[in-house]
Amino acid sequence: MSVNVQGLRKSYGALDVLKDINLDVREGEFTVLLGPSGCGKSTLLSAIAGLDPINAGRIDIAGIDVTDRDPAARGIAMVFQSYALYPTMTVRGNMTFGLRVKRLPKPEIEKRLTWAADMLQITDLLDRKPGQLSGGQRQRVAIGRALVQQARVFLFDEPLSNLDAKLRAEMRVEIKRLHRELAPTVVYVTHDQIEAMTLASRIAVMRGGRIEQYATPDELYERPATLFVAGFVGAPAMNFLPVILRGGVAELGALRIPLDAYRFTSPPADGTPAVLGVRPEHVTIGGPGVAVATETLFMEPMGADTLGWFQLGAQRLSARLAPQLARGIDGAQTVALDIANASIFDQATELRL
Amino acid sequence: MSVGRIGLYIFLAGAALFFAIPLLIVVMTSLKPMDEIRAGSIFAWPMAPGFAAWVKAWSSACTGLACNGIQVGFWNSFQILIPSVVLSVSAGAINGYALAQWKPPGANMLLTALMLGAFIPYQVILYPMVKIMSNVGLYNSLPGIVAIHIIFGLPVMTLIFRNFYAGLPDELLKAARVDGAGFWRIFWEIMLPISVNILVVAVILQVTGIWNDYLLGLIFAGREYAPMTVQLNLIVNSQMGEQEHNVNMAATLLTALPPLLVYVASGRYFVRGITAGAVKG
Ligand SMILES: Nc1ncnc2c1ncn2[C@@H]1O[C@H](COP(=O)(O)OP(=O)(O)O)[C@@H](O)[C@H]1O
Numbered sequence: 001m002s003v004n005v006q007g008l009r010k011s012y013g014a015l016d017v018l019k020d021i022n023l024d025v026r027e028g029e030f031t032v033l034l035g036p037s038g039c040g041k042s043t044l045l046s047a048i049a050g051l052d053p054i055n056a057g058r059i060d061i062a063g064i065d066v067t068d069r070d071p072a073a074r075g076i077a078m079v080f081q082s083y084a085l086y087p088t089m090t091v092r093g094n095m096t097f098g099l100r101v102k103r104l105p106k107p108e109i110e111k112r113l114t115w116a117a118d119m120l121q122i123t124d125l126l127d128r129k130p131g132q133l134s135g136g137q138r139q140r141v142a143i144g145r146a147l148v149q150q151a152r153v154f155l156f157d158e159p160l161s162n163l164d165a166k167l168r169a170e171m172r173v174e175i176k177r178l179h180r181e182l183a184p185t186v187v188y189v190t191h192d193q194i195e196a197m198t199l200a201s202r203i204a205v206m207r208g209g210r211i212e213q214y215a216t217p218d219e220l221y222e223r224p225a226t227l228f229v230a231g232f233v234g235a236p237a238m239n240f241l242p243v244i245l246r247g248g249v250a251e252l253g254a255l256r257i258p259l260d261a262y263r264f265t266s267p268p269a270d271g272t273p274a275v276l277g278v279r280p281e282h283v284t285i286g287g288p289g290v291a292v293a294t295e296t297l298f299m300e301p302m303g304a305d306t307l308g309w310f311q312l313g314a315q316r317l318s319a320r321l322a323p324q325l326a327r328g329i330d331g332a333q334t335v336a337l338d339i340a341n342a343s344i345f346d347q348a349t350e351l352r353l
Numbered sequence: 354m355s356v357g358r359i360g361l362y363i364f365l366a367g368a369a370l371f372f373a374i375p376l377l378i379v380v381m382t383s384l385k386p387m388d389e390i391r392a393g394s395i396f397a398w399p400m401a402p403g404f405a406a407w408v409k410a411w412s413s414a415c416t417g418l419a420c421n422g423i424q425v426g427f428w429n430s431f432q433i434l435i436p437s438v439v440l441s442v443s444a445g446a447i448n449g450y451a452l453a454q455w456k457p458p459g460a461n462m463l464l465t466a467l468m469l470g471a472f473i474p475y476q477v478i479l480y481p482m483v484k485i486m487s488n489v490g491l492y493n494s495l496p497g498i499v500a501i502h503i504i505f506g507l508p509v510m511t512l513i514f515r516n517f518y519a520g521l522p523d524e525l526l527k528a529a530r531v532d533g534a535g536f537w538r539i540f541w542e543i544m545l546p547i548s549v550n551i552l553v554v555a556v557i558l559q560v561t562g563i564w565n566d567y568l569l570g571l572i573f574a575g576r577e578y579a580p581m582t583v584q585l586n587l588i589v590n591s592q593m594g595e596q597e598h599n600v601n602m603a604a605t606l607l608t609a610l611p612p613l614l615v616y617v618a619s620g621r622y623f624v625r626g627i628t629a630g631a632v633k634g
């Protein structure tokens with residue numbers, strides 16, 4: 001079932017938290033809302049769930065206008081950051097509460113409980129209270145409580161942020177597996193870009209109550225639409241060089257970087273102040289692109305590769321290098337900037353050029 | 354042991370004696386016959402301890418003209434206590450839950466009003482309350498005094514529960530709403546079961562407050578439903594004949610007994626409830 005948000009606005013008093021949000025999530029799609037803390041992700045998810053009244057706009061689920069419907073009448077299930085398990089009920093009680101509220105017949109409730117518990121491997125835990133579970137187990141129960149609803153739309157609000165790194169990776173795979181097997185429509189909130197990149201079929205990057213870009217992980221990474229998206233997505237972060245664009249050349253101080261390889265979406269006027277963004281893997285030694293003279297600063301080994309830092313005029317450049325190659329590098333060094341894979345943003349509008 | 358420690362223990366022992374000695378005198382006196390009281394010192398140990406004074410205090414001491422003992426007051430207090438406690442605590446819990454969890458528009462204004470209500474000395478509004486109660490025909494009646502206890506108890510009860518429910522994570526209510534549960538179902542099945550400790554605190558506060566109340570009972574209950582405290586005062590202050598100290602003491606102890614029992618029975622919960630900041634999931 002699709003989820004469609006149009007012209008959504010939401011404010012708390014004078015604070016505009018969501019400003020004209022448009023988002024369309026296709027049936028079976030895994031959409032991730034990604035953005036820094038406080039940008040309105042949870043508020044948007046709450047609005048889709050119908051938990052908070054909105055100021056303007058419209059929300060359709062499966063093509064039906066649900067803007068004025070109660071959360072339970074929207075055909076959604078939700079998993080919360082704090083798990084929000086009912087403390088005095090057993091796991092069984094927690095998972096079946098919603099079904100009992102909806103007065104489903106007992107055998108049906110039992111069937112769904114068994115199915116979901118089996119799916120999540122929590123059958124042994126059914127008679128325990130939430131207080132007797134570990135963080136990872138609580139998370140499974142919270143997902144189980146959503147699964148038994150057999151909803152076609154799942155909403156997740158930072159479900160893994162309270163888990164340690166190892167467990168998080170494990171649950172990420174679990175969620176991916178569930179999505180593959182059940183193919184529900186998912187809207188998933190996170191501030192963790194790894195989670196977003198690994199899970200999403202499309203990512204909506206949010207900033208200050210707006211969606212900056214809504215695209216596939218590849219598109220987002222390779223062709224970020226705004227300076228903010230370029231900086232937020234990708235670790236280690238993209239290199240930003242302040243340049244002036246003039247006649248197909250980027251001027252960086254005295255340095256002239258020809259931009260022939262770059263495909264402009266909208267050709268800029270001469271003299272436009274801009275930001276040239278190059279990802280660390282597109283700064284190479286002996287690779288394709290424009291060669292520039294730099295001074296080696298230091299090396300940061302990261303295991304699979306080493307992050308090399310170079311001084312280019314007044315700017316610092318980071319390059320993702322193979323460890324063997326990085327070991328021999330020192331002093332003056334010529335590096336190549338792969339302009340074909342770079343991004344250029346207008347400094348004033350912060351939009352991609 | 355440091356000097357400070359020793360000083361502390363001496364102070365604590367002194368404080369304990371300060372409260373224990375009068376209590377001991379009351380208990381000893383209530384167990385003595387009048388002859389012994391007349392003859393001896395109040396600090397003397399009873400020579401032939403007996404419960405005669407207790408029996409008289411309970412069943413035949415004179416409260417004004419009637420001589421049916423303090424038992425009349427006991428049953429009156431009981432009849433006042435049960436509905437007053439049940440209704441004021443329930444109303445406080447529901448109010449607190451509604452204000453903290455559902456955050457209706459104007460909740461903060463209502464809260465400020467409640468704070469004011471909780472801290473206004475109630476003597477100030479006694480007279481208007483008397484007028485209102487007699488206008489609605491509840492003055493000097495059981496429903497009247499019960500209503501008064503509920504009204505006077507509500508601000509504090511609401512605040513206690515509101516603070517407790519405000520400390521719960523918002524997501525609990527959200528999860529229950531997504532599950533399709535409504536206002537009452539969430540209250541009964543999710544909120545109340547987490548609130549046991551705080552409920553015990555509220556009940557203790559109300560039981561002791563209402564049982565020990567004298568002024569409101571004197572003014573609003575009328576002669577027929579005068580609570581135990583008012584009857585006790587009548588026994589102790591009756592001017593007819595010789596003062597029967599042993600009966601007075603026994604009546605006092607009988608009056609003080611119920612709140613005492615409540616403390617003993619629930620002290621554990623009381624401490625737990627007062628320290629219950631957060632509910633761990
Ligand atoms: N109930 C509320 N009252 C007032 N402000 C709120 C409320 N909920 C959220 N906000 C504000 O709205 C903004 C967005 O919050 P939220 O959607 O929770 O951000 P995110 O989930 O992206 O971290 C924040 O600035 C937050 O302080």
Ligand SMILES: [Mg+2]
Pocket residue numbers: 041042043158
């Ligand atoms: Mg959030």
